[in-house]
Amino acid sequence: MVQTALIISASALVLTGLFGVITRRNVIRILLALNLLETGVNLFLVSIGYAPGKEAPIVTARITGPISPFVDPLPQALVLTSIVIGLGTTALALAITLRHYRAARRLTLEETGHAS
Amino acid sequence: MKTRNEILIHLGALLLVAALAVAAGLAVTADEPGLGLLDAGVESRPSARYVFKTVRAAPPEGGAVVEPGGKGYENGAANIVTAVVADYRVLDTLGEVLVLFAAASGVGLLIPIRRRSAGERQASPIVRTAVPLIMFLALITGAYIVLHGHLSPGGGFSGGAVIASAFILRFLAGRRPDPRGKRLLSALESAAGLALLTVGLIGLAVSGTFFAGFMPQGTLGSFASGGILVIVYTLIGIKVAAELSGLSADFVGGK
Numbered sequence: 002m003v004q005t006a007l008i009i010s011a012s013a014l015v016l017t018g019l020f021g022v023i024t025r026r027n028v029i030r031i032l033l034a035l036n037l038l039e040t041g042v043n044l045f046l047v048s049i050g051y052a053p054g055k056e057a058p059i060v061t062a063r064i065t066g067p068i069s070p071f072v073d074p075l076p077q078a079l080v081l082t083s084i085v086i087g088l089g090t091t092a093l094a095l096a097i098t099l100r101h102y103r104a105a106r107r108l109t110l111e112e113t114g115h116a117s
Numbered sequence: 118m119k120t121r122n123e124i125l126i127h128l129g130a131l132l133l134v135a136a137l138a139v140a141a142g143l144a145v146t147a148d149e150p151g152l153g154l155l156d157a158g159v160e161s162r163p164s165a166r167y168v169f170k171t172v173r174a175a176p177p178e179g180g181a182v183v184e185p186g187g188k189g190y191e192n193g194a195a196n197i198v199t200a201v202v203a204d205y206r207v208l209d210t211l212g213e214v215l216v217l218f219a220a221a222s223g224v225g226l227l228i229p230i231r232r233r234s235a236g237e238r239q240a241s242p243i244v245r246t247a248v249p250l251i252m253f254l255a256l257i258t259g260a261y262i263v264l265h266g267h268l269s270p271g272g273g274f275s276g277g278a279v280i281a282s283a284f285i286l287r288f289l290a291g292r293r294p295d296p297r298g299k300r301l302l303s304a305l306e307s308a309a310g311l312a313l314l315t316v317g318l319i320g321l322a323v324s325g326t327f328f329a330g331f332m333p334q335g336t337l338g339s340f341a342s343g344g345i346l347v348i349v350y351t352l353i354g355i356k357v358a359a360e361l362s363g364l365s366a367d368f369v370g371g372k
Contacts, residue, residue, distance in 0.1 A: 074168060074201055
């Protein structure tokens with residue numbers, strides 16, 4: 002149940018981000034939408050690893066027995082990587098945006114070549 | 118500027134999003150056996166092996182179970198996510214660090230340092246007095262998170278980000294990064310990267326595998342546990358902190 006709710010939220014984030022990336026013209030807004038999309042993907046990955054009634058994958062003194070009492074740790078490790086890569090790409094994209102703004106004096110992406 | 122093209126793009130995007138939403142809904146609600154997204158339990162996934170290998174001596178089927186506080190496990194880090202990131206899949210993490218390095222270098226290349234005019238905007242005395250105190254607390258918290266990545270949630274990346282936030286706070290309070298500090302940051306970053314590779318090469322020399330563990334696992338749950346994991350994550354923490362500070366210094370601009 003929790004997992005379904007998480008996946009629905011993740012899909013909503015991904016779809017919102019996708020809509021923003023396709024329809025916006027302001028570069029900053031496109032980057033915001035891209036980050037929304039990325040957050041949705043991260044949430045989806047974490048929710049794939051969720052299992053009802055299980056604990057965070059950290060061994061404490063309470064945990065004994067042969068059956069794994071943890072949620073899946075692998076998607077969480079993947080999401081850690083994904084967050085860091087997302088930070089790097091966003092920083093690089095913002096630097097390119099700054100360059101674009103200094104050259105063109107505007108933040109929108111316009112078609113060039115014919116009058117509008 | 119509303120053109121007919123733009124309306125078409127909006128309509129197309131709406132249609133695409135609606136179709137994807139229907140597909141996602143179908144995938145979530147599928148309940149035939151073997152088709153549902155959530156069918157496979159943790160025990161039947163590859164990560165079950167990581168879970169058991171980290172803190173137990175033998176795979177789930179058969180073999181002695183090592184309880185917390187005992188000895189004989191492969192990795193010995195209480196935090197299994199950290200064990201995956203900084204030990205089992207450390208090669209991926211090395212690649213991730215390289216991607217972050219490439220992005221930081223790209224930012225430094227794309228934003229040339231410009232000379233600022235003399236009339237700097239100064240923060241108020243309250244901010245200027247409070248910033249060193251908050252920086253001190255942020256640095257201590259960051260160092261704690263970096264060093265305890267194998268015991269509690271956190272590690273090199275999150276702790277490095279906390280440490281970098283202390284420097285970002287200083288930039289926000291009006292202090293411009295000076296070139297000497299930037300040189301120091303990049304020297305620190307390069308040293309941490311080289312040390313990380315050296316740890317991998319020592320593993321290669323000792324047991325023939327890149328990043329093989331060459332230190333004792335220690336007692337599960339104590340600070341001295343996890344083998345090379347603490348060293349690897351501390352180096353990553355230093356590198357990430359230096360990289361993010363340098364990145365924000367690039368954006369703030371220097372003298």
